[in-house]
Amino acid sequence: MAETNLLSPKPDFVLYGGDIAQLGLKEEIDHGLELLSPLRYKTYHALGEHDYYLDLGEYWERRIGPQYYSFDHKGVHFVVLNSILTHDDWINKWPTPMDRMMTMAGLDNPEGSPFMVGDKQREWLRRDLAKVAKTTPLVVLSHSPLQKIFRNWNFWTEDAEQVQALLAPFERVSVLYGHVHQIQYNQIGNISFNSAMATAWPWPYPETYAQAPSHLPVLTVPMNRADPFQERDATGWQFVDIHSGRVALNYSLNDNGNRVVAYNAATGQPEDQGFQPADARIPPQTHY
Amino acid sequence: MRTKNMIVAVLCATLVPVVGQTLADEFSQADLERWSQQYMEVANQGRQLWVSADLGTNGVACAQCHPNAANTHPETYPKFQKQLGKVANLWEMVNWCIRNPLEGQPLAADDPRMTAILSYVTYERRGVALDPGKH
Numbered sequence: 001m002a003e004t005n006l007l008s009p010k011p012d013f014v015l016y017g018g019d020i021a022q023l024g025l026k027e028e029i030d031h032g033l034e035l036l037s038p039l040r041y042k043t044y045h046a047l048g049e050h051d052y053y054l055d056l057g058e059y060w061e062r063r064i065g066p067q068y069y070s071f072d073h074k075g076v077h078f079v080v081l082n083s084i085l086t087h088d089d090w091i092n093k094w095p096t097p098m099d100r101m102m103t104m105a106g107l108d109n110p111e112g113s114p115f116m117v118g119d120k121q122r123e124w125l126r127r128d129l130a131k132v133a134k135t136t137p138l139v140v141l142s143h144s145p146l147q148k149i150f151r152n153w154n155f156w157t158e159d160a161e162q163v164q165a166l167l168a169p170f171e172r173v174s175v176l177y178g179h180v181h182q183i184q185y186n187q188i189g190n191i192s193f194n195s196a197m198a199t200a201w202p203w204p205y206p207e208t209y210a211q212a213p214s215h216l217p218v219l220t221v222p223m224n225r226a227d228p229f230q231e232r233d234a235t236g237w238q239f240v241d242i243h244s245g246r247v248a249l250n251y252s253l254n255d256n257g258n259r260v261v262a263y264n265a266a267t268g269q270p271e272d273q274g275f276q277p278a279d280a281r282i283p284p285q286t287h288y
Numbered sequence: 289m290r291t292k293n294m295i296v297a298v299l300c301a302t303l304v305p306v307v308g309q310t311l312a313d314e315f316s317q318a319d320l321e322r323w324s325q326q327y328m329e330v331a332n333q334g335r336q337l338w339v340s341a342d343l344g345t346n347g348v349a350c351a352q353c354h355p356n357a358a359n360t361h362p363e364t365y366p367k368f369q370k371q372l373g374k375v376a377n378l379w380e381m382v383n384w385c386i387r388n389p390l391e392g393q394p395l396a397a398d399d400p401r402m403t404a405i406l407s408y409v410t411y412e413r414r415g416v417a418l419d420p421g422k423h
Contacts (some may be wrong), residue, residue, distance in 0.1 A: 106339060106351065107351070107355040108351060108355035108356045109339075152355075152356065153355055153356075201352065201353050202353070203353070203355065204353075204354065204355070204358035204359035206358075208358040208359045209355070209356045209358040209412070210412075210413055210414075210415060210416050211356070211412065211414075211415075225359075227370070228353075228371065228384075228385065228388070228389070229370060229371045231388075231389070283423075287359075
């Protein structure tokens with residue numbers, strides 16, 4: 001927080017990508033907000049599944065605000081979605097809220113359920129975007145990727161295509177998401193996707209699980225494999241520059257060289273400025 | 289004494305084929321199913337350990353970094369392990385994780401819990417070709 005307050009140039013605001021809690025407990029949400037409280041910037045929050053599945057977002061809403069919303073800033077339209085909803089019959093089948101929370105908190109728990117934005121929120125999004133000129137840069141923040149990468153670990157949003165269809169008419173769209181604890185980026189039509197780093201531990205890339213199909217975007221040059229000997233490896237800072245209406249990410253990684261993933265106007269996609277060509281990659285970027 | 293042992297041996301040799309229980313390497317579909325079930329029970333115990341905080345002291349569980357035991361690579365062991373500075377078996381690396389991120393006590397190589405963990409990890413990697421020493 002202290003370093004964020006000292007950033008120069010000063011950020012206009014902070015986006016928090018979700019999972020301020022581990023098991024949705026009031027004391028966890030309070031503790032997370034207390035940790036964030038020294039920030040001198042307006043902070044916009046997205047909901048993560050760890051915030052939600054105990055009380056379905058009730059305490060989070062009381063402390064933080066609406067589960068989805070939009071705002072305008074310096075000519076850019078920002079949308080924050082709650083992308084971690086799921087089917088009502090799954091939500092209602094658990095004997096206690098904590099059973100439900102514990103199940104969704106286990107990333108690889110086969111009893112979990114796929115994330116989704118849902119009909120109601122997509123209708124809200126449609127109405128919200130109807131007021132925005134197609135030339136206005138759009139930035140969408142969600143916790144889960146609004147694209148389908150790996151269902152087993154919810155690197156996935158079940159209605160991703162329907163959300164993408166609402167974003168597709170805009171000339172410049174950037175989706176920022178959390179959840180995956182690793183560098184991912186992609187381009188689908190006019191929509192650029194970039195993940196955010198975790199403050200905690202890294203997760204394996206989905207192709208390292210041999211028993212289920214996965215779809216890491218071919219564009220993504222994976223981060224270096226984490227060395228378990230270095231406890232902060234694969235975590236780090238990520239400075240987001242959206243000055244051009246396209247996202248440029250400057251990664252400052254512990255125990256690793258820095259990386260920059262930025263939109264390349266010539267190719268129309270985000271690219272790693274050092275490692276994008278296949279022959280520029282290094283052995284730890286191969287995950288198997 | 290010697291004669292008595294011989295009598296027992298002869299008796300066994302006579303009786304066993306009649307009872308039909310220890311034919312050298314003959315086993316049935318029921319045996320296969322029973323053995324597979326034994327293995328899956330142990331692998332499932334390993335899965336329970338994998339997602340629990342019981343192996344450590346600080347609430348960390350193996351699955352937090354290794355969902356579905358991904359990135360554990362049982363097919364590459366034994367291999368040189370930087371953390372240990374030598375060629376090591378997977379159980380030694382499991383103990384490295386128990387000691388460090390989990391801040392727990394290492395398990396003996398033949399501890400049933402270690403067997404369960406290795407059974408689970410290897411099950412999640414089934415079908416992948418052996419590639420010892422690979423990084």
